[in-house]
Amino acid sequence: MRILILGGDGYLGWPTAMSLAAKGHDVCAVDNYLRREMALETNSEALIPSPNLDDRAGIFEAVTGKKIRVVIGDCADYTLMSRVFGEFKPNAVIHYAEQPSAPYSMMGFTEARKTLNNNLNATFNVIWAVMKFAPDCHIIKLGTMGEYGTPNIDIEEGWIEIERNGRSDKFLYPRQAGSLYHTTKVLDTDLLWFYVRTHGVRVTDLMQGPVYGLSTPQADMDERLLPNFHYDDIFGTVVNRFLTQAVAGVPLTVYGKGGQTRGYLNLNDTLQCVELAMTNPAQAGQLRILNQFTELFSVNEIAGRVKAVGDRMGLNVRIESIQNPRKEKEEHYYNAKHSGLLELGLKPNYMTDDVVAGMLERIIKYRGMIDTKKIMPRVRWS
Amino acid sequence: MRILILGGDGYLGWPTAMSLAAKGHDVCAVDNYLRREMALETNSEALIPSPNLDDRAGIFEAVTGKKIRVVIGDCADYTLMSRVFGEFKPNAVIHYAEQPSAPYSMMGFTEARKTLNNNLNATFNVIWAVMKFAPDCHIIKLGTMGEYGTPNIDIEEGWIEIERNGRSDKFLYPRQAGSLYHTTKVLDTDLLWFYVRTHGVRVTDLMQGPVYGLSTPQADMDERLLPNFHYDDIFGTVVNRFLTQAVAGVPLTVYGKGGQTRGYLNLNDTLQCVELAMTNPAQAGQLRILNQFTELFSVNEIAGRVKAVGDRMGLNVRIESIQNPRKEKEEHYYNAKHSGLLELGLKPNYMTDDVVAGMLERIIKYRGMIDTKKIMPRVRWS
Numbered sequence: 001m002r003i004l005i006l007g008g009d010g011y012l013g014w015p016t017a018m019s020l021a022a023k024g025h026d027v028c029a030v031d032n033y034l035r036r037e038m039a040l041e042t043n044s045e046a047l048i049p050s051p052n053l054d055d056r057a058g059i060f061e062a063v064t065g066k067k068i069r070v071v072i073g074d075c076a077d078y079t080l081m082s083r084v085f086g087e088f089k090p091n092a093v094i095h096y097a098e099q100p101s102a103p104y105s106m107m108g109f110t111e112a113r114k115t116l117n118n119n120l121n122a123t124f125n126v127i128w129a130v131m132k133f134a135p136d137c138h139i140i141k142l143g144t145m146g147e148y149g150t151p152n153i154d155i156e157e158g159w160i161e162i163e164r165n166g167r168s169d170k171f172l173y174p175r176q177a178g179s180l181y182h183t184t185k186v187l188d189t190d191l192l193w194f195y196v197r198t199h200g201v202r203v204t205d206l207m208q209g210p211v212y213g214l215s216t217p218q219a220d221m222d223e224r225l226l227p228n229f230h231y232d233d234i235f236g237t238v239v240n241r242f243l244t245q246a247v248a249g250v251p252l253t254v255y256g257k258g259g260q261t262r263g264y265l266n267l268n269d270t271l272q273c274v275e276l277a278m279t280n281p282a283q284a285g286q287l288r289i290l291n292q293f294t295e296l297f298s299v300n301e302i303a304g305r306v307k308a309v310g311d312r313m314g315l316n317v318r319i320e321s322i323q324n325p326r327k328e329k330e331e332h333y334y335n336a337k338h339s340g341l342l343e344l345g346l347k348p349n350y351m352t353d354d355v356v357a358g359m360l361e362r363i364i365k366y367r368g369m370i371d372t373k374k375i376m377p378r379v380r381w382s
Numbered sequence: 383m384r385i386l387i388l389g390g391d392g393y394l395g396w397p398t399a400m401s402l403a404a405k406g407h408d409v410c411a412v413d414n415y416l417r418r419e420m421a422l423e424t425n426s427e428a429l430i431p432s433p434n435l436d437d438r439a440g441i442f443e444a445v446t447g448k449k450i451r452v453v454i455g456d457c458a459d460y461t462l463m464s465r466v467f468g469e470f471k472p473n474a475v476i477h478y479a480e481q482p483s484a485p486y487s488m489m490g491f492t493e494a495r496k497t498l499n500n501n502l503n504a505t506f507n508v509i510w511a512v513m514k515f516a517p518d519c520h521i522i523k524l525g526t527m528g529e530y531g532t533p534n535i536d537i538e539e540g541w542i543e544i545e546r547n548g549r550s551d552k553f554l555y556p557r558q559a560g561s562l563y564h565t566t567k568v569l570d571t572d573l574l575w576f577y578v579r580t581h582g583v584r585v586t587d588l589m590q591g592p593v594y595g596l597s598t599p600q601a602d603m604d605e606r607l608l609p610n611f612h613y614d615d616i617f618g619t620v621v622n623r624f625l626t627q628a629v630a631g632v633p634l635t636v637y638g639k640g641g642q643t644r645g646y647l648n649l650n651d652t653l654q655c656v657e658l659a660m661t662n663p664a665q666a667g668q669l670r671i672l673n674q675f676t677e678l679f680s681v682n683e684i685a686g687r688v689k690a691v692g693d694r695m696g697l698n699v700r701i702e703s704i705q706n707p708r709k710e711k712e713e714h715y716y717n718a719k720h721s722g723l724l725e726l727g728l729k730p731n732y733m734t735d736d737v738v739a740g741m742l743e744r745i746i747k748y749r750g751m752i753d754t755k756k757i758m759p760r761v762r763w764s
Contacts, residue, residue, distance in 0.1 A: 171556030
């Protein structure tokens with residue numbers, strides 16, 4: 001298959017590109033290094049410096065003999081997207097090309113506006129480029145579980161049937177997200193659903209939980225192929241941040257009461273999920289929504305696990321509650337369905353003690369490169 | 383009060399500016415003539431040419447002695463919005479500054495993208511300009527009943543309580559709109575709701591139905607003060623189009639089966655509703671949603687009314703069903719609540735035979751200026 005990966009330099013985009021190229025697909029990765037630039041701007045660089053995307057593709061080819069095409073350019077630029085879709089004619093496009101940080105989107109006007117315009121225009125361009133140049137192409141869009149927020153009722157898998165006075169109808173499950181970044185994903189879903197209904201586009205919208213992990217089978221072949229690993233407050237997700245704090249010997253910083261519960265998944269499961277979506281495509285005129293996570297944890301549970309494993313490894317891990325920089329419920333009901341991907345064949349890699357230990361060991365190798373100034377929250381929600 | 387009206391040159395913006403200035407408010411109207419430009423581009427000019435906004439304000443002052451401040455500029459430009467909010471420090475902002483045509487938004491990529499970016503960025507800028515320069519300012523945003531689409535259950539007033547397995551929560555009523563234009567209003571609502579929740583902005587989001595009418599008490603003082611009246615397929619709403627077709631002696635063009643049912647209101651009731659929202663502001667941190675219409679009609683009912691009144695006036699009105707250029711249900715359940723504005727004191731001007739006759743008489747005065755080439759649908763949904 002011809003697979004276009006937008007945001008192909010990212011934490012998920014790059015391992016996805018390698019994984020699918022390794023399986024023999026014709027992969028083209030597009031990126032404009034937006035995340036690298038934002039990380040530089042905000043002093044939030046990844047733990048291990050990565051070669052640029054052209055170089056990564058070169059290293060990957062040297063190691064595996066498999067090519068990954070690279071296009072450096074902006075997915076919010078329709079001229080570029082037209083050219084890429086017109087020339088490559090993908091069978092599937094995996095759309096990761098979004099400003100991915102909630103704290104970044106809450107810094108101020110400029111960052112908020114960049115998040116809104118980048119994310120919406122990238123999605124809009126994908127839809128139109130598909131309609132014009134590759135009408136049968138399956139759009140696989142990375143959304144987020146954060147679109148749903150933390151409602152007091154069960155979270156369904158994308159849709160909800162509502163009954164009222166003896167009548168009923170099916171709707172998108174109501175969404176209310178906790179940051180502007182997450183809200184742009186809500187807008188993306190609205191936009192995709194509109195063009196699915198009116199123009200018969202085929203879309204899988206993956207509501208993904210926070211991802212953790214440092215490597216994948218392809219990255220394990222050469223250290224220079226590792227995905228960019230962020231442990232900072234802006235681009236780092238909570239598991240990756242806690243792991244790094246444990247290694248650095250600073251307290252794991254729980255925001256507020258720590259009862260915040262979310263669905264998490266291993267980086268290797270992201271690769272599985274995206275591939276399962278791709279090999280089992282949505283129908284024309286279908287918006288298929290899948291909740292993409294494998295386990296529910298509260299922040300306190302994650303901190304407890306990292307501490308337990310870290311302590312056994314002699315890290316002497318401390319946990320500290322700090323003032324929550326976000327506006328969010330710190331204790332709440334959370335029960336989210338996630339059967340769709342399991343039915344497609346997902347075999348979860350759960351967060352066992354061995355998995356936690358493996359991640360800690362890997363970070364220990366780079367202990368000297370951790371900058372603890374990058375960990376404490378620098379962005380407040382209001 | 384100091385009232386900022388964004389889109390102050392529009393069909394609703396200009397009469398609102400006059401109405402509030404006539405009552406002694408300090409009114410500032412901002413517009414960049416986007417709708418005039420789009421009407422010119424698409425050969426869809428209004429029935430009666432209007433003086434520009436500066437001239438209209440001058441005429442209004444000559445007639446009434448009341449000033450309306452005018453700023454010509456783009457609400458999607460944050461530099462302009464910062465200046466206007468910083469200098470004028472409004473108590474309320476009435477936000478009409480959106481590309482308002484569903485067919486225009488469905489013409490192609492360029493028009494769709496212009497609609498998305500203009501509408502979203504204008505709303506985003508309003509939110510940020512309020513937060514930075516006038517934090518207590520009440521945002522009155524014109525949404526549309528079209529945000530809800532045509533669900534098979536009753537349409538509530540903005541919000542819905544959902545019960546599941548013994549638990550319940552309140553959500554934005556699920557929205558699924560019938561055009562990209564209407565979808566941008568869904569995105570606006572999502573965006574407003576986010577900043578209301580996290581930053582305590584105060585917002586009234588008016589879900590307005592299609593508006594009909596040619597004049598208002600202020601416009602009646604001088605013909606040059608009339609709002610721009612569109613009867614074309616792109617900017618004209620269905621009632622105004624049917625009235626014009628009746629006068630022009632061409633058939634009233636019902637799209638498809640004509641069972642499409644919506645909530646309608648008189649232009650004078652828009653003025654009342656917006657003023658009622660303004661004098662009874664939302665609280666800080668409240669997104670108040672009001673369904674703004676007075677009567678439900680199907681397209682066939684409207685055609686029947688115009689024909690009945692027109693025939694009595696000797697117009698010999700014909701009705702013709704044509705292929706529906708839109709993708710929409712032509713027969714459907716529709717029951718929408720709308721008690722909020724009545725509770726605030728709205729006194730509806732219903733679409734009586736006298737009202738229809740009055741509108742027909744006024745159009746008859748301009749009969750020679752009707753261009754029937756502008757009426758038939760030129761934009762198809764797919």
